[in-house]
Amino acid sequence: MKDMNQVTVRRDLTRLFRPKSIALFGGGWVGNVIAQLQKSGYAGAIWPVNPKRADILGVPCFASIDDLPGAPDAAFVGVNREASIDVVARLSAMGSGGATCFASGFAESEAEGTGGADLQAELVAAAGDMPIVGPNCYGFLNYLDNVTFWPDQHGGLTVESGIAIVGQSSNMAINMTMQARGLPIAYVLTAGNQAQTSLSELGMMALDDPRVTALGLHIEGFGDIRAFEALAALARAKGKPVVVLKSGHSEAAQAATMTHTASLAGGAAASSALIARLGMVEVRSLTTFLEALKLLHFGGPLRDAGIGSVSCSGGEASLMADCALGTAIEWPAFSSKGKARLNAILGPIVTVANPLDYHTFIWGDTERMTDCFAAVLDEQRALCVFVLDLPRPDRCSQAGYRCAVDAIIGAARRTGARAAVLVSMPENLTEDLAAEFSAAGVVPLFGMVEGLEAIDVAIRAGRLAARPAAAPVLLRGAPEGGVVLSEAEAKAALAAHGLDVPQSVTAASAEALAVAAGRLRMPLAVKGQGIAHKTEAGAVKLHIRSPDEAAAAAHAMAGATGFLAEEMVTGAVAELLVGITRDPTGLMMLTLGAGGVMAEMLADTASILLPATNDDIRAALGRLKIAKLLAGWRGAKAADMGAIVRAVQAIAAYAAAEPGLQELDVNPLIATPERAVAVDALIRKA
CATH class of the missing domain: 3.40.50.720 (NAD(P)-binding Rossmann-like Domain)
Known part of the structure; x- marks a missing residue:
């Protein structure tokens, strides 16, 4: 390799x-x-x-x-x-x-x-x-x-x-x-x-x-x-x-795969996980790329997520709030002192809220507009954004808007606070006026969506800078050939690294399985071996309560090369998928998600790279939609998160010790209030 x-x-x-x-x-x-x-x-x-x-x-x-x-x-x-x-x-x-x-x-x-x-x-x-x-x-x-x-x-x-x-x-x-x-x-x-x-x-x-x-x-x-x-x-x-x-984004990682993990996690997930791990911020569009770099040039990352928005339109104020959905942006309320100060400037008709619509009562009064904008900037938010679209200069006059330009620049200079001017449509700000704002320390942002995404980038950049540097990623060369371990072999290999697995027996025939199954605590799960996706093939039978039922279940599994019976795990809070795949770049990606037979349909996953800390694993689990189930949904018992993290780390430890690993799938990992147990596992390695 x-x-x-x-x-x-x-x-x-x-x-x-x-x-x-x-x-x-x-x-x-x-x-x-x-x-x-x-x-x-x-x-x-x-x-x-x-x-x-x-x-x-x-x-x-x-x-x-x-x-x-x-x-x-x-x-x-x-x-x-x-x-x-x-x-x-x-x-x-x-x-x-x-x-x-x-x-x-x-x-x-x-x-x-x-x-x-x-x-x-x-x-x-x-x-x-x-x-x-x-x-x-x-x-x-x-x-x-x-x-x-x-x-x-x-x-x-x-x-x-x-x-x-x-x-x-x-x-x-x-x-x-x-x-x-x-x-x-x-x-x-x-x-x-x-x-x-x-x-x-x-x-x-x-x-x-x-x-x-x-x-x-x-x-x-x-x-x-x-x-x-x-x-x-x-x-x-x-x-x-x-x-x-x-x-x-390459989809090569999805080709010729056998596991649920590989079908859910492709090259895009690996590259995004790497970018985040390196402390870099990923964007999806060229315009956001340029706007984010501009905002970072003028002042660097933002220290927190508290953003102020100022406009003279309720529609703009609402749209700013709507367009920020899904970002890290927060709109903190004004302090009582700041609210009183703004009420004194704007009068009783204007509702003081963030995003702020200051109406047009003070429009044209540059001094009062400057006082208003300075009052907002004095609230010490991470950044204050002034929404201002100007008329096109080839057909209209911009003279009536000079009051807003001067007030924004004047307030920024008076307070020294970090400020930006945002045009909802890029064509509504000339390059010359953008240069004037820049020279005054006010960042011109072009486009409401792109501007807010740039602010989101600056917030995330600040958070990443405050995070400790990650350990070097685990890299593996491309292994040659490939062999698939049986479920029993896969579980044994993982158990050797500390993974909790059910007590089980294997047998080559249905009759031998009936004898061996008598040593286990009922109820049992019986599985046909040599079949990649057992559930779809009818090669899994649950709630088996006697050795005779185990033999009958095995006889019904056409195409099986052997059989496994194991003690069923009860009291499940949730079923999880834990998988590891090798990206074509050599990255080893850990995918956590909702597991069981619905894994692909739910597609509720989070991916991180190995090695991963306990905090990394907990954070990834917290991003899942089923996180509420794990925490105890509507009065139900919560899963043992410590047990889940230990189980994931055991699986990761196997991956670190096996240089020929190609893909690994534990599905489901059954999370209960007391333990986290792997009831199925698939490993493909060189």
Whole structure:
């Protein structure tokens, strides 16, 4: 099996990403890069290498790499894939600082039989110790130092500080630079095929820059998990939040599976569990990704969930409350002092509540509006949001709204409290006005849903930062082959690690089962062995009260290769599913959920990664819909939560000790007020 615990060695990427000299190899694309460097005001040396041209855009060309005045800090390799290998080898030999490889046709095309994987291996070998980014990669944008190492248009401008975006898709990177949301972008880094330099390594380079405030990752697939853990540790150490947009959720974990767990937990659950474990916050849309990074840039994570909302419309106030459903946002009530202060400003007709509709009685009176907004901000909420949509300037006048703009900015400056202005529709705030708010320390949020989701991200980021760092995840290489243990064998293996299982006997025939069953306490459960899903096949009979009934039940189970009889567990509070699956990335995922024959239909599950603490397990159980059953529903007895946690940890201990485990399923684990007993188990391992 492949070693999944190897940690990627970090290279010094400073010369590559902050170069004082740049060499460029290729034709038309090189001209595009030079055009962008000139446009951004790059102050370093530009050395195009082209034997057929005297200059490109007025920049003199060198006939060959041998004619360069020195080893370049950075090189754009824009030639075909075969020629790229030779250029990279020459650059490495002369001590260059690094290169980006633009050409495609490498490992990403291997499915078409192009031989790209072998060429990619040759490219990495040619680079040696020299850092290379790509191949199949556009390059990077460093807006802090005006290094626009990019063969296409982009929409960014020079900034003094900002967020960094690292992704695998060059096209999506271009799109994000075109944002007009007031988001200061410091770096846009594309990883391409990650043949040598990984997305995680690029992220760490960005985090090391003190001018970077937060990191956004667009991830299509996880590669080196240990490198992601190193990235997370660095982000935590530097106090910089990380937001993740994960696409390309794989369903490979659901293919060719036998267990209930595997049918309920796919690749998306594993990736989401990993992101949360690393202390990063996952989002589902590109617009929320950008809005969240903006809010985190202007002030970092939120210290708590208490949010204030201010608008001059009851409809907006209600919609803010509705759109926040399902988020971590809370709307704390005003203190009695704050309420009295607002009543004095707004008058007796206005109901003071949060979200606040201050009506239009004070509209146009900038001083009173400022006093009103300052009174709200003085309540010391984590963040106060002012809902303000302005008329479109091409057809209407915004002059009548200047009072609100000035009052929001004035109140924020007076109080020093954290404030944001939110437009319910993105088109209702111009980029210039967004810049004015930003300069005053008021964060402009575009879109009510996206803005509230960004606030939710900032709250969750604060909670994750306060949580202790998690232990490294358990990783397993892909096991070869596979064998399914019998139920008795699976239970015995798990019992050896402390799992509570019923007393049982096995037999090869119905007659032998009748003899053996007499040693057990009635009632019994009789099961046919050698059948994956016993209940559906009619291979489970319950409430057997005599040896003769056990024999009759066994005779009725066609296709069974043997039989098991065990003492039934009574007094169940709930039936649970506890399963472990190996994700294609090597992650070992623990899934907890409602169990029994209704497991797939209820689909009530929570997934965490191994190893898991007792608190992790309790928190996952608390997220289940059946958590109320476990706690004692309508006066019924509660389950023994300590016993459940011990049972889950016993199952996890087996997984940690069995390197060849492919999937494991305990269903059901019967939870009673006194114990937690595994009455069925399935294990597939190498």
